[in-house]
Amino acid sequence: VITSKEIAEICKISRGTVDRALNNRPGINAKTKEYILKVAEEMGYKPNLVAQSLVKGRTMTIGVVVLDLNNRFFSQLLISIERKAKESNYFVYFTVANSDSEEEINCINHLVSRQVDGIILYSVNQGKDFLNFLDKINTPLISVCNYISDDVPFIGIDDQQAIKEACKTILDKGYTSIVYVGLALKQHHITALEDRLMGFRKAMQEMKFHGEIMVSTDITKETDLSGLLTNKKTAFLCCNDEVALKLLNVLNHKGIQVPQEVGIMGFDEIDVLDFVRPQLATVNYPIEEVGRQAVDTLIKIISKEDVPQKLILDHKVVNGESLQ
């Protein structure tokens, strides 16, 4: 471990000049530079990015806070963020809030203490206090997938519209009963999920159709699938793929055939659907692009460039064998 100061001593030259050589800055004799670089190379010099961060006032680091990494959705998001960040010479600190609002605050505070240049947030917190808090941390921030407020830049899709289209797809297939399967966290609200539920309500209203709604914290514990009792042609519209897959397991367990007896539809199109049969009908969420755009936009905010407050990306209904 050698420092630039030591290189200066070895070369019997000033630290300023060493810095000029090491960082390719002008105002240095070609030969001196060459010599310094040679010594640096030989000694295996690596710049200390911590010191550099301190003096430059930026760390070239982006912090990411996600709810929970068990849902494949977040892994995919993280992959995309990491890749794009690396392309832009940023590094990623990631933290998991475990769907807990206090832990989320801790995560954010810690990221701020670590002087990240910006934060990408998929948040469970909401409300005025939270907005105040976000304001005070004084760090560029962008919310993804989960809308917080008009004051916080957002990247995601139009969840309500997407659910409406999903409903239409289901009804177009001739289903005469439709059950929305929502997910509730114990204490918190996830705007995206609320929007999807709201979208369902609105869709039903607009289409003058009566839809059932079933919201639980864990679908696998929901033994009473009352929607099934009717002899109508029923489809379950799930708030996300994770829930849909769990429901599929429950139905499987009960010996209820999909799609022969009931239909099922998910949301997000997470990558593991590739391996699930019957192929799940779902709605494509442009996860990759959200990640890329989030990094891109965040970096623009960091550089004080103007960015749109809201970026709504395209979604797309995806057909699958789970609906017939």
Add this chain to the structure above:
Amino acid sequence: VITSKEIAEICKISRGTVDRALNNRPGINAKTKEYILKVAEEMGYKPNLVAQSLVKGRTMTIGVVVLDLNNRFFSQLLISIERKAKESNYFVYFTVANSDSEEEINCINHLVSRQVDGIILYSVNQGKDFLNFLDKINTPLISVCNYISDDVPFIGIDDQQAIKEACKTILDKGYTSIVYVGLALKQHHITALEDRLMGFRKAMQEMKFHGEIMVSTDITKETDLSGLLTNKKTAFLCCNDEVALKLLNVLNHKGIQVPQEVGIMGFDEIDVLDFVRPQLATVNYPIEEVGRQAVDTLIKIISKEDVPQKLILDHKVVNGESLQ
């Protein structure tokens, strides 16, 4: 954004005393301390961890390098590492090497530049040059799942033994033909996968059985499933679940029934298997524990404590419907 220096100015007191208050160190008057803390609280003081890192010579950060985050295996590993690290007050920098040996070197170098206190590595590189390199970076390091050398602490399982047991399970079920389905990276070797293949070879030898071996870079492009041509009762033993799931899709596509026509077995027991039918027979890899132990051990190394060079955790064959 207020600094401890500014707090000192506001309180009209020296920086040393402020430090004592903020960090709960002895040698300070209770009232002075109370006052300083009150001011700090009011001003929303947050310590600058970058400065702290610089002066303390440690960042409380662990760097993680993984091959590829698309395989669910690595997500699970990462989740576990993040959780355990957080418990121990460490933060995680993660980087993806994209199964590329040069990129892996870059990732490691970058982590070192960022002064991580230690590195957890699932590496594609091997050999003397690489070991030399690892030696020179002068940073505590631990390898997980993928053995590098006796000089680098390792945490994982006994892949060879596990594969042997898998073979035994298959043969015990009366299969008369067994095809090992391996995965090859374009340019690199993954010790874990090599070990599994070697384990298969040895098992066949010991059991005096002739096993077929099929190694490809992408099983979905392998159209010639020659192992099927026999009229024996055939099972595919895959080097990991990812490959097994892809193979399952291929078989599905060809209209070949699992397990009625052929059997299939995976390796790792990644979490998405929950959603796959038929339930895949596999070998449980204690991913969570690997992550936890890796963090634990790494922190011990960082604190100059003695640790075992090799930690071999238990695996377990898991039955499933994909074998009959």
Add this chain to the structure above:
DNA sequence: TTGAAAGCGCTAACAG
């Protein structure tokens, strides 16, 4: 119990 000073490794501004 408190203050003053030096320094972590690097950069930036200015002077020579």
Add this chain to the structure above:
DNA sequence: CTGTTAGCGCTTTCAA
């Protein structure tokens, strides 16, 4: 073209 100096925010001696 090169050297000097000051300073990023914090910790850690050593004196007072």
